[in-house]
Structure formats: C-alpha cells, structure tokens
Amino acid sequence: MATDDWLVGRNRRDEAAERIYAAAATLLARHGYDAFSIDALAAAVHCSPATVYRHTGGKSAIRDVVLARQAERILDSVRAAIDGLTGPQRIVTATTVALERLRTDPLAKIMRAMAMRPGEEWLTGSPIVSRFAGEMVGLGTADPLAAQWLIRTFLALWYWPLKDAAAEEEMVRRFLGASYAGGPAEAGVSVRRPS
Structure with a gap:
C-alpha cells in the first residue's frame, strides 16, 4: 500500500531535513525572508512546526x-x-x-x-x-x-x-x-x- 508519509526510510532525519530545506529555499526565493515563517514552511512540507524545529532549527538556522x-x-x-x-x-x-x-x-x-x-x-x-x-x-x-x-x-x-x-x-x-x-x-x- 502506498503512503504519503515523507518521513519513511532509513535516513528519516536526513530526508526530513532535506525536504524542509528544499521547501524553505522555494519559499524564501518566492516571498523573501520577512514573509517566511515556520508555520508556512510546515504547511508546505505537510508536517507540524515542531517537526521543522526538531529537524532543522528555527528561522535563522534554516536561513543560514x-x-x-x-x-x-x-x-x-x-x-x-x-x-x-x-x-x-x-x-x-x-x-x-x-x-x-x-x-x-x-x-x-x-x-x-x-x-x-x-x-x-x-x-x-x-x-x-x-x-x-x-x-x-x-x-x-x-x-x-x-x-x-x-x-x-x-x-x-x-x-x-x-x-x-x-x-x-x-x-x-x-x-x-x-x-x-x-x-x-x-x-x-x-x-x-x-x-
């Protein structure tokens, strides 16, 4: 049975971080840093804000x-x-x-x-x-x-x-x-x- 769980795999932490960073790059390029938010990023990758923080840190860490x-x-x-x-x-x-x-x-x-x-x-x-x-x-x-x-x-x-x-x-x-x-x-x- 197919699943939409994007955190399935052996390297869940790495895969999660990669997906979050890719979405963050898109959001930053499209809307700029001031409009960028953890909530919008979480919605873009279909996870909770807590998951974003756990895998990548906060807004400035993601930016860096x-x-x-x-x-x-x-x-x-x-x-x-x-x-x-x-x-x-x-x-x-x-x-x-x-x-x-x-x-x-x-x-x-x-x-x-x-x-x-x-x-x-x-x-x-x-x-x-x-x-x-x-x-x-x-x-x-x-x-x-x-x-x-x-x-x-x-x-x-x-x-x-x-x-x-x-x-x-x-x-x-x-x-x-x-x-x-x-x-x-x-x-x-x-x-x-x-x-």
Whole structure:
C-alpha cells in the first residue's frame, strides 16, 4: 500500500531535513525572508512546526543553511572559472563571475536585502564567507583582515553596481586586482602616500 508519509526510510532525519530545506529555499526565493515563517514552511512540507524545529532549527538556522547551500553552488562555478589562475587575474575573474551569478540568483537577492540592514553583521562576520574570500585570492594562510577588506569591497560592488559593465570590470581589474599584485604601485596605479 502506498503512503504519503515523507518521513519513511532509513535516513528519516536526513530526508526530513532535506525536504524542509528544499521547501524553505522555494519559499524564501518566492516571498523573501520577512514573509517566511515556520508555520508556512510546515504547511508546505505537510508536517507540524515542531517537526521543522526538531529537524532543522528555527528561522535563522534554516536561513543560514539554505543560503550556505546556494552560496556553495555559486562558489563552485567561481572555483571552476578561477581554476589554474593566480594573482590579479584570479581575483578579477573570481569577483566578476561571483557578481554576475549573485545578481541573477533569486536567493542572493534575499541575502543582499538582509545584509544591508544596519547592525546585521551575519554575512561579513561569517567564517564561511571569510574562508571563501581567502580561497578566491589564493591566500595560503588565514588573513582575516584581507578577507574582511575583500568581502566589504565585494559587497559594495554588489550593492551599488556600475551601469556600465565594462567600466565595472575595468575598475575591478585596476583597483581590486592591483591590490593582489603587490600593491597599486606595482600594477601601474599611482597612489599618493601621506608624508
């Protein structure tokens, strides 16, 4: 006899969490984080709110997992684009590919709106984001300050894109790429240092 019980199987906990996260991603992309609720999520997966909490935690925990999974998909495409690249070309390519992917991703729009709220440091303070920033520029060892600078520069470009894509790519190449080529002076950018 067929059953509609979606929690049947050997890995019930994993299957339940996967189903909940998939439904949460759909709801978040469709309605945004502010309209997202545990009750709506429970209704979407045909379970009780207690089941949602038991398998995945609360609203912010679900948000973090859904966005981390989506970010990992985006990061995989960035990793493929920078494979074998080093120095300035690596950071320029990583930045331009990541910006293009984030600007077209529905869940990224939600992440962007949440990260813009005053006092919301969950994105800039995320160890996952810092680790990725270091990976993108090819830092062999952890450099939290460099990662924070890159994250904040990237977020500025994401929030306030230039209307001219070619000009934005040139800006990334000249200034962001230059910072990973031994400094702006080495990349041909004139920098006036204080006396």
